[in-house]
Amino acid sequence: xxxxxxxxxxxxxxxxxxxxxxxxxxxxxxxxxxxxxxxxxxxxxxxxxxxxxxxxxxxxxxxxxxxxxxxxxxxxxxxxxxxxxxxxxxxxxxxxxxxxxxxxxxxxxxxxxxxxxxxxxxxxxxxxxxxxxxxxxxxxxxxxxxxxxxxxxxxxxxxxxxxxxxxxxxxxxxxxxxxxxxxxxxxxxxxxxxxxxxxxxxxxxxxxxxxxxxxxxxxxxxxxxxxxxxxxxxxxxxxxxxxxxxxxxxxxxxxxxxxxxxxxxxxxxxxxxxxxxxxxxxxxxxxxxxxxxxxxxxxxxxxxxxxxxxxxxxxxxxxx
Numbered sequence: 463x464x465x466x467x468x469x470x471x472x473x474x475x476x477x478x479x480x481x482x483x484x485x486x487x488x489x490x491x492x493x494x495x496x497x498x499x500x501x502x503x504x505x506x507x508x509x510x511x512x513x514x515x516x517x518x519x520x521x522x523x524x525x526x527x528x529x530x531x532x533x534x535x536x537x538x539x540x541x542x543x544x545x546x547x548x549x550x551x552x553x554x555x556x557x558x559x560x561x562x563x564x565x566x567x568x569x570x571x572x573x574x575x576x577x578x579x580x581x582x583x584x585x586x587x588x589x590x591x592x593x594x595x596x597x598x599x600x601x602x603x604x605x606x607x608x609x610x611x612x613x614x615x616x617x618x619x620x621x622x623x624x625x626x627x628x629x630x631x632x633x634x635x636x637x638x639x640x641x642x643x644x645x646x647x648x649x650x651x652x653x654x655x656x657x658x659x660x661x662x663x664x665x666x667x668x669x670x671x672x673x674x675x676x677x678x679x680x681x682x683x684x685x686x687x688x689x690x691x692x693x694x695x696x697x698x699x700x701x702x703x704x705x706x707x708x709x710x711x712x713x714x715x716x717x718x719x720x721x722x723x724x725x726x727x728x729x730x731x732x733x734x735x736x737x738x739x740x741x742x743x744x745x746x747x748x749x750x751x752x753x754x755x756x757x758x759x760x761x762x763x764x765x766x767x768x769x770x771x772x773x774x775x776x777x778x779x780x781x782x
Contacts, residue, residue, distance in 0.1 A: 500532025
């Protein structure tokens with residue numbers, strides 16, 4: 463029986479899609495909702511992508527899906543952002559065609575988050591794979607929203623390795639730095655998975671082949687239509703023999719926290735710097751001057767994450 467109720471807030475994205483599919487197949491997790499946010503794709507496209515992922519995986523218990531009306535990040539003047547987005551495919555899911563049915567009275571993402579947390583106070587884990595816009599909107603709707611979560615795990619930010627979209631900022635923090643600052647500096651019980659740690663896991667072509675994907679299983683179909691596409695783009699456009707899957711690390715952090723090391727730290731987010739907007743600033747001085755306000759996942763057993771992924775893939779073959 464599932465022992466952890468989970469909401470995932472995301473802007474899929476190949477990495478998000480793979481992570482969400484694994485979460486839907488994980489028997490220890492009960493994914494009760496998926497909420498879309500704007501980031502790599504628009505909020506509406508993210509909603510359709512979440513519908514598509516759920517439809518392909520077809521879990522025994524379908525999650526509720528929330529809709530965001532947020533736009534995607536403008537990338538016209540940023541070759542880095544443009545490269546990140548092109549690497550996801552036309553709609554964000556590689557070669558996987560998203561559902562195109564008209565939306566029928568969907569619930570707004572922030573409203574759905576508030577409703578579910580009120581219905582299950584102290585029981586829900588919330589994992590964010592995209593910008594933190596929905597969380598801030600939910601906190602504005604309900605002042606007790608963050609406090610009523612069982613745990614909040616945020617995939618994003620950087621402690622010491624710099625950024626991935628600018629020299630200083632990680633994508634999710636850069637997209638909405640104001641919401642990032644408000645959530646990260648809030649008094650809520652929260653954990654952050656920075657790219658220092660999440661970027662320790664990825665796949666090459668050979669490692670993907672070693673997974674033994676069964677394209678006739680539901681999970682295998684989704685993986686086959688997303689990961690090879692990302693690998694080809696990484697090789698042909700970036701000259702890299704592999705891709706990173708930080709979102710898979712994030713799901714593993716929920717399901718298998720024993721694979722991680724963590725420490726309490728202090729964080730704030732830069733809002734206005736010309737070169738540093740969206741930068742997560744951690745006080746790492748020997749004698750900290752700021753009060754600790756967040757748990758940071760500082761290391762991961764990457765082989766353990768791979769084993770976790772392999773177990774779910776193997777189980778999906780048996781269940782087809």
